[in-house]
Amino acid sequence: MTQPPRLAVVVKGWPRLSETFIAQELVALEAAGHTFDIWSLRHPTDTKRHPLHDRLWARVRYLPEYLHDDPGRVDAARAVARTLPGYAQARAIWRADLARDRSRNRIRRFGQACVMAAELPAGTRGLYAHFLHTPASVARYAALMRGLPWGFSAHAKDIWTSPDWDIAEKLETGPGGAGFGATCTAYGATRLRDLAADPGRIDLIYHGLDLSRFPPPPRRALRHPGDPLRLLSVGRLVEKKGFDRLIGALAGLPEGLDWRWIHIGGGALGQELANRAEAAGIAARIDWRGACDQPEVIAAMRAADLFVLPSRIAADGDRDGLPNVLMEAASQRLPIVATPTAAIPEFIETGIHGLLVDPAPVPLAQAIATLAADPARAAAMADAALERLRTRFRMDPGIARLSERLTALCSPVAA
Structure with missing residues (x-):
């Protein structure tokens, strides 16, 4: 029996006590047969872990939190990234973003995306980001470089504090746009659908609760x-x-x-x-x-x-x-x-x-x-x-829908 498509899951930090819903979802996706690595933009700051975190088999890969922390790794990754077929397009989109958001954070996102694109293991079929702001930006740039599809789950702060232009461009149907987007409330789904070129690509998927825990x-x-x-x-x-x-x-x-x-x-x-x-x-x-x-x-x-x-x-x-x-x-x-x-x-x-x-x-x-x-x-x-x-508000229906979306995202046709 063949393995399901391999994903790269991008998160802000791992593990985080305040984001139990992400751990719950990833444990359930593994149980549904998905295989993935977790790519974290930050190292953990919490001194404790939830039992859920210990149930995951996924490998956790930490990107350089600040580019100056690991200049050798960043320089080597940029050299590789420049050889990738989608690098020029990713860089052009990033420069357009940087013109409207001239921040160190925006520069860091592109550097992290270069590292991710250079180090993605063979067999990766798609990228999936939790949160529509920083993690989705890194996923978007890296996906463009590698010519892979990407999707996201949006939650709260990322929906309501990100600029409209940033969200709208991530929801475009053309190059660089997300293959699908999920969000955990009807309240958030309304805003995203209003900004999306294709509102049908936004799914309302409640986190729900795994009552067995x-x-x-x-x-x-x-x-x-x-x-x-x-x-x-x-x-x-x-x-x-x-x-x-x-x-x-x-x-x-x-x-x-x-x-x-x-x-x-x-x-x-x-x-x-x-x-x-x-x-x-x-x-x-x-x-x-x-x-x-x-x-x-x-x-x-x-x-x-x-x-x-x-x-x-x-x-x-x-x-x-x-x-x-x-x-x-x-x-x-x-x-x-x-x-x-x-x-x-x-x-x-x-x-x-x-x-x-x-x-x-x-x-x-x-x-x-x-x-x-x-x-x-x-x-x-x-x-x-x-x-x-x-x-x-049980977890199962949402996981079933998300699993369908991720399987479709990583299918050969999508890729």
């Missing part, structure tokens, strides 16, 4: 209104996650409500948010746990009473897609308070599967207090979210 939800006893309320949030400490607003909400909870908040995740705003909590007089009630692996996250979800994710749109336009942590919380029958930002309403209909409120302190505080006072209603919504997850 999660324990059955705990049998939760109804919390008595007088018991301490155990709140949990999981997400990076960055602007779009809205944790500054949540700290304001926690400071505004009713005086008679006894609560504790656990936060899981790293991020650049950690000290600033800790200072806010100290100034608000609530620091003693907060447990900043930092980055955790998935078993630790699930254990925290099973012990919590309420999951809170106050996502909002950042000043630069960055925003969430459909955060997988919401589905993970639902898998453990954990009631949810979130916001109607981006694609979150695609999974949670407010009042049925959880409460969605404006990402501001007062409505967040009101929603938390409402469910704290009515644990039966919170439990009913958690049951409904779990049922929605099981019936509408």
